[in-house]
Amino acid sequence: MSKCKFWALKSGFNGQAKLSDFKLVEEKLPTSLKDGELVCQAIYLSVDPYMRLFTHLSKAGEPVAGEQIAKVINSKNAKYPVGTIIRLSCGWRSHTHVKDASTIDLMPELGDLPLSLTLGIMGMPGMTAYFTLLDVLKIQKGETLVVSGAAGAVGSLVGQIGKILGCTVIGFAGTDAKIKWLKELGFDHAFNYRTEDIGKSIEKVAPDGVHCYCDMVGGEISFKVMQHLREYGRMVVLGTISTYNKSGDVTGPYLFEDILKKSLTITGFIIFNIREKWHIGEKQMAEWIRQGKLKYKETITEGFEHMPEAFLGLFEGKNTGKAVVKA
Amino acid sequence: MSKCKFWALKSGFNGQAKLSDFKLVEEKLPTSLKDGELVCQAIYLSVDPYMRLFTHLSKAGEPVAGEQIAKVINSKNAKYPVGTIIRLSCGWRSHTHVKDASTIDLMPELGDLPLSLTLGIMGMPGMTAYFTLLDVLKIQKGETLVVSGAAGAVGSLVGQIGKILGCTVIGFAGTDAKIKWLKELGFDHAFNYRTEDIGKSIEKVAPDGVHCYCDMVGGEISFKVMQHLREYGRMVVLGTISTYNKSGDVTGPYLFEDILKKSLTITGFIIFNIREKWHIGEKQMAEWIRQGKLKYKETITEGFEHMPEAFLGLFEGKNTGKAVVKA
Numbered sequence: 001m002s003k004c005k006f007w008a009l010k011s012g013f014n015g016q017a018k019l020s021d022f023k024l025v026e027e028k029l030p031t032s033l034k035d036g037e038l039v040c041q042a043i044y045l046s047v048d049p050y051m052r053l054f055t056h057l058s059k060a061g062e063p064v065a066g067e068q069i070a071k072v073i074n075s076k077n078a079k080y081p082v083g084t085i086i087r088l089s090c091g092w093r094s095h096t097h098v099k100d101a102s103t104i105d106l107m108p109e110l111g112d113l114p115l116s117l118t119l120g121i122m123g124m125p126g127m128t129a130y131f132t133l134l135d136v137l138k139i140q141k142g143e144t145l146v147v148s149g150a151a152g153a154v155g156s157l158v159g160q161i162g163k164i165l166g167c168t169v170i171g172f173a174g175t176d177a178k179i180k181w182l183k184e185l186g187f188d189h190a191f192n193y194r195t196e197d198i199g200k201s202i203e204k205v206a207p208d209g210v211h212c213y214c215d216m217v218g219g220e221i222s223f224k225v226m227q228h229l230r231e232y233g234r235m236v237v238l239g240t241i242s243t244y245n246k247s248g249d250v251t252g253p254y255l256f257e258d259i260l261k262k263s264l265t266i267t268g269f270i271i272f273n274i275r276e277k278w279h280i281g282e283k284q285m286a287e288w289i290r291q292g293k294l295k296y297k298e299t300i301t302e303g304f305e306h307m308p309e310a311f312l313g314l315f316e317g318k319n320t321g322k323a324v325v326k327a
Numbered sequence: 328m329s330k331c332k333f334w335a336l337k338s339g340f341n342g343q344a345k346l347s348d349f350k351l352v353e354e355k356l357p358t359s360l361k362d363g364e365l366v367c368q369a370i371y372l373s374v375d376p377y378m379r380l381f382t383h384l385s386k387a388g389e390p391v392a393g394e395q396i397a398k399v400i401n402s403k404n405a406k407y408p409v410g411t412i413i414r415l416s417c418g419w420r421s422h423t424h425v426k427d428a429s430t431i432d433l434m435p436e437l438g439d440l441p442l443s444l445t446l447g448i449m450g451m452p453g454m455t456a457y458f459t460l461l462d463v464l465k466i467q468k469g470e471t472l473v474v475s476g477a478a479g480a481v482g483s484l485v486g487q488i489g490k491i492l493g494c495t496v497i498g499f500a501g502t503d504a505k506i507k508w509l510k511e512l513g514f515d516h517a518f519n520y521r522t523e524d525i526g527k528s529i530e531k532v533a534p535d536g537v538h539c540y541c542d543m544v545g546g547e548i549s550f551k552v553m554q555h556l557r558e559y560g561r562m563v564v565l566g567t568i569s570t571y572n573k574s575g576d577v578t579g580p581y582l583f584e585d586i587l588k589k590s591l592t593i594t595g596f597i598i599f600n601i602r603e604k605w606h607i608g609e610k611q612m613a614e615w616i617r618q619g620k621l622k623y624k625e626t627i628t629e630g631f632e633h634m635p636e637a638f639l640g641l642f643e644g645k646n647t648g649k650a651v652v653k654a
Contacts, residue, residue, distance in 0.1 A: 249581075260380070261381070263594070265594045269590060
């Protein structure tokens with residue numbers, strides 16, 4: 001193997017993300033390694049909505065930012081001999097020449113759980129769900145929680161962890177099949193926001209309002225949910241997927257009066273900022289999976305060459321659970 | 328004295344608050360009191376911007392909500408004999424028949440400080456400033472703080488306490504005289520938002536952005552300040568005076584992407600919700616005043632009959648410091 005491939009953005013996104021925004025680039029791999037270096041080959045690659053928002057992470061012509069699980073295929077690093085499975089944020093690459101092994105992420109202890117979970121329930125989305133509820137919202141037993149994008153990688157876990165913690169969980173998603181799945185997962189209430197009135201749905205099942213809102217989608221849904229936050233309500237912004245593909249200035253209702261009148265707290269949260277704490281959440285998630293308390297779905301796309309399609313599918317409501325590409 | 332007066336709203340506010348929204352109502356005072364009851368006469372009455380926002384507190388035909396300092400003039404309550412000075416939230420009343428003495432607020436120990444301060448620096452505005460910085464923002468020495476409405480009752484104290492706590496303080500106000508006063512108070516930087524570019528002003532003095540924003544005004548100023556919040560920036564919404572008098576739906580820029588990208592936290596805070604903690608802040612404020620670390624201004628309107636004018640002045644940028652009416 002002397003050549004590898006990566007996906008780059010031609011020049012960045014402009015409005016609606018599309019296939020033609022991406023190009024496949026060939027690159028040479030080194031023939032010899034220096035001490036401490038290694039080469040790894042992607043096994044699973046993650047596609048996530050945040051890649052559309054955090055465009056500063058993906059410079060034109062360079063690999064689109066993202067995490068992957070890879071196997072070491074050449075190594076001059078005793079800690080990572082050939083055959084080691086590693087997780088790293090090296091972008092959309094088929095192979096990676098790792099010059100600085102300190103950039104390799106700590107892998108969770110998987111036991112007999114599938115490897116791909118380290119990009120999902122045991123990775124970024126799982127940790128986002130876990131730490132949002134435990135650290136950011138500090139959600140309490142008996143509280144009512146609304147989740148938007150509830151059938152997605154993060155949302156489906158937020159709802160389930162909410163149930164484990166003794167909350168009443170209300171989910172919004174965009175197809176009847178997703179709603180059915182959310183009910184199977186144990187959500188107390190789940191509504192199709194495309195066919196049901198968001199405000200009336202909440203009023204019906206939570207007439208006293210809701211304590212917490214985990215927002216994956218932003219836009220219209222969120223403004224409506226916010227109107228049903230109780231006094232001291234807490235909202236976490238984890239994504240605003242409904243607006244990622246819009247160009248130009250987006251406007252919305254004026255929120256400050258509501259924030260003041262109801263003493264609301266709104267917080268943005270990026271899980272990569274507390275990377276050092278992931279091991280705590282990963283251990284708990286593994287335990288809950290083994291106890292049968294957490295279920296998950298993956299939408300796996302086969303083939304590194306289909307990464308852009310897998311990514312674009314995120315914005316079309318196509319996938320349920322975590323979207324992963326098998327290289 | 329057998330009759331008293333109170334100011335009521337005729338039917339509520341509609342858009343711009345105006346004199347004709349108010350009416351002066353006469354009411355009878357009781358000729359005899361039951362055990363535990365008392366009658367008091369207003370000495371100082373508070374007018375505050377929140378009275379425009381929290382319109383649900385002021386039902387049409389009933390006294391406009393608000394605090395006052397009053398003297399007991401008739402009493403069947405041993406705890407409050409005739410002559411006692413009390414603070415209570417009885418609304419815009421010249422005299423009040425207090426049936427339940429438990430509604431009387433604890434008075435701070437004033438010593439030789441002026442009585443009117445119990446509605447200002449030692450009252451609601453002072454406590455708002457104190458607990459916003461200490462409890463809500465938990466501001467740290469060395470952080471940079473922006474204050475809007477900086478020459479108002481709350482803003483002028485937020486800035487000064489910020490300085491006591493070792494922060495860099497940037498204030499925005501609407502006249503050059505106010506800016507001059509803010510600099511006398513020790514604000515590191517003060518800008519007239521009517522004549523200077525808000526964004527450029529912040530960039531010039533805080534090129535790395537600001538850690539905290541105490542927002543008294545909302546609207547355009549706030550959207551611009553928010554753009555200069557650093558990662559993990561904290562914003563407290565204490566007022567949105569710029570929009571109180573607007574009718575219909577107000578819209579603004581879409582905030583969620585910024586909140587997410589910079590992991591911001593926005594919190595609404597109402598000081599009346601932590602009434603039980605005021606004594607802590609009042610003690611500290613009195614100490615800082617005596618040490619010469621806190622200065623204050625009052626805009627005192629003479630005459631109970633001028634309460635509506637004093638109140639409307641708040642929205643015209645007329646007053647500096649705390650607006651109080653002397654009955």
